[in-house]
Amino acid sequence: MKLLIVEDEEPLLNNMLGYLTGEQFISEGVTTYVAALERIHLYEYDCLLLDITLPDGNGLRLLEAYKQLRKKAGIIIISAKNSLDDRIAGLDLGADDYLTKPFHLSELNARIKAVIRRKAFNTHDFIDAGNVRVDMTQRRVWVDQQAITLTRKELDILLHLLANQERVVTKTSLAEHLWGDHIDQADSFNFLFAHIKNLKKKLLEAGATPEIRNIYGVGYQLLVNA
Amino acid sequence: MRLLTLTTRYYLVLFLLILAVWSLVLYAVLRQQVYQNIDEILFNRKQQISVLLNQPQRSLPTGDPYTDFKLRPLPPGHVFQPDQYADTLVFEPVDQEYDEYRQLRTQVRVSGNPYELTIVKPRLESTEMINTVSITLPTLFLVLGVGLALTARRLNRILWQPFYRMLHQLGKFRVDQTTSFQTEPTSIDEFSQLQQGLTDLTERNRKLFMQQKQFIENASHEMQTPLAVIQSHIEVLLQQAELDYRQAEPLESILTQTERLGRLNQALLLLSKIENNQFRERTPVPLKPLVEGMLPYFEEQIEQQALRVELTIPADTTLHTHPVLAEILLTNLLKNAFVHNLSNGFVRVDVKGQTLTVENTGDAPDVPTDQLFERFRKASRQKQTLGLGLAIVKTIADVNGWAVTYQFANGIHRLTVTYA
Numbered sequence: 001m002k003l004l005i006v007e008d009e010e011p012l013l014n015n016m017l018g019y020l021t022g023e024q025f026i027s028e029g030v031t032t033y034v035a036a037l038e039r040i041h042l043y044e045y046d047c048l049l050l051d052i053t054l055p056d057g058n059g060l061r062l063l064e065a066y067k068q069l070r071k072k073a074g075i076i077i078i079s080a081k082n083s084l085d086d087r088i089a090g091l092d093l094g095a096d097d098y099l100t101k102p103f104h105l106s107e108l109n110a111r112i113k114a115v116i117r118r119k120a121f122n123t124h125d126f127i128d129a130g131n132v133r134v135d136m137t138q139r140r141v142w143v144d145q146q147a148i149t150l151t152r153k154e155l156d157i158l159l160h161l162l163a164n165q166e167r168v169v170t171k172t173s174l175a176e177h178l179w180g181d182h183i184d185q186a187d188s189f190n191f192l193f194a195h196i197k198n199l200k201k202k203l204l205e206a207g208a209t210p211e212i213r214n215i216y217g218v219g220y221q222l223l224v225n226a
Numbered sequence: 227m228r229l230l231t232l233t234t235r236y237y238l239v240l241f242l243l244i245l246a247v248w249s250l251v252l253y254a255v256l257r258q259q260v261y262q263n264i265d266e267i268l269f270n271r272k273q274q275i276s277v278l279l280n281q282p283q284r285s286l287p288t289g290d291p292y293t294d295f296k297l298r299p300l301p302p303g304h305v306f307q308p309d310q311y312a313d314t315l316v317f318e319p320v321d322q323e324y325d326e327y328r329q330l331r332t333q334v335r336v337s338g339n340p341y342e343l344t345i346v347k348p349r350l351e352s353t354e355m356i357n358t359v360s361i362t363l364p365t366l367f368l369v370l371g372v373g374l375a376l377t378a379r380r381l382n383r384i385l386w387q388p389f390y391r392m393l394h395q396l397g398k399f400r401v402d403q404t405t406s407f408q409t410e411p412t413s414i415d416e417f418s419q420l421q422q423g424l425t426d427l428t429e430r431n432r433k434l435f436m437q438q439k440q441f442i443e444n445a446s447h448e449m450q451t452p453l454a455v456i457q458s459h460i461e462v463l464l465q466q467a468e469l470d471y472r473q474a475e476p477l478e479s480i481l482t483q484t485e486r487l488g489r490l491n492q493a494l495l496l497l498s499k500i501e502n503n504q505f506r507e508r509t510p511v512p513l514k515p516l517v518e519g520m521l522p523y524f525e526e527q528i529e530q531q532a533l534r535v536e537l538t539i540p541a542d543t544t545l546h547t548h549p550v551l552a553e554i555l556l557t558n559l560l561k562n563a564f565v566h567n568l569s570n571g572f573v574r575v576d577v578k579g580q581t582l583t584v585e586n587t588g589d590a591p592d593v594p595t596d597q598l599f600e601r602f603r604k605a606s607r608q609k610q611t612l613g614l615g616l617a618i619v620k621t622i623a624d625v626n627g628w629a630v631t632y633q634f635a636n637g638i639h640r641l642t643v644t645y646a
Binding site for chain 1: 456478481
């Protein structure tokens, strides 16, 4: 699995590459339109992350150029412009997702995996972690072949943590993942604590090996091989 | 009061003053002329009579109604006095009234004997003089006054038209309008200058305002990338295995504040974009699915505070606006209603005719009602909110030409959007 990140802001690019290292894919990064164009012509990728504003071009043009090559990578547009026009233009041109700066690296990671998974066309799309198995299409969870019932948000939390296994996922990242702009931060943290508490309890009662750890009030970490 | 009405009034007062003074002057001049004239006649008559009386063949005519003088002998050795002119009244038997005469009393010698000679002549009467003055002058002034008023009205219609057009335009002028201030050209120099001045001034204001808006948008936009960099650094730092509590705590705080800054920035950017009319296209957006689709996001609030949610939205109601604006508007209205609620309270969304009403239970607002829609106005107990929600609601209503009002009564907050 290969990933190309086109982002002109070098510190951000490095952090993205750093965060994604150790995932099941190899990530490469370029900072210019020209370099990106060269890479997409020469190599095959499974997912492209495109920043819209580049010093020597536009990410949307890159997207067009890529589509003309009839290659099949998943594409995520990244932009500081939270502009609807860009979003629509990007999705119209065949992008699979859209992220607005500033974003959480854990969210980015989850989106990349979701895009890659969608592109894989697996009829049975499972995620396994320890003795926990999640059916992504049916949205069902088993612990040691024993089905457990999670609420929609508990499952969303579990999936977000599974996508970022062994990473510290901040509570804001989780809250935004669940509620977006819809509720207030203070409230969302309280609700998040409650959901996590319930999720932990259900996993514990079912005897799941992956463990959700609280990291100093900053966020949570899913340890599969604790 | 109109400038021309006021000017006309001042002119009329001035006219009346001039009229009063001028009547007196005219009367005095007229009277003086009359007296001079009659006194001259009397003097000439005296000379004539003196000559006539000293002709030897003449006897002294007295008491003759056809003569205009009387002779009265004076004692010999009488010392002559200077001529005396005086007004007198003479009974006129014909019309049975006293008429005003001028009389000259003098002394003459007839054949060496002194006589007192009194000559009378009818003169133009005072009342006649006054009548003349008081008829002719006011008539003149009346004609002038009416003329002035009519001219003023006519001038008002012709000359001042460009001025009133400019006033009208100025009244309609909004600093955020997209077109320049425009009026028809005029041939009058002063108005033309005024027009030029107004055009320059309004254009400068419009440009400044647009630059300001553009600046806010650009500034917010430029801040997104550094914020993204900071945020990603912290997230990477948080992944370090050797992280302990003393490091995690400040990192958490930095992250929270950075994210807050990011959200604030995005909200400001959104406000600028709405104001800059970047969500121009309008389509009918069905309300019911929009509101219902948002409710799951609030399910924790609903559960925790045991809130009753009542939706009365006819299935066919639509909001004619940009889909993004409709969503942001409703998100903010609902968020506001859920965040400021009380246990066992309710949230009620009611769409009737051309109004959308969102009601919720809650404590009395501690911000003056008229300031609620201002930016960064928020209840002091809500530290986590940005204080931009209702400002965004107001801005969306403004760009769509809707009215939004807020009321608080009996523990119920009510926000009404009228999209007529």
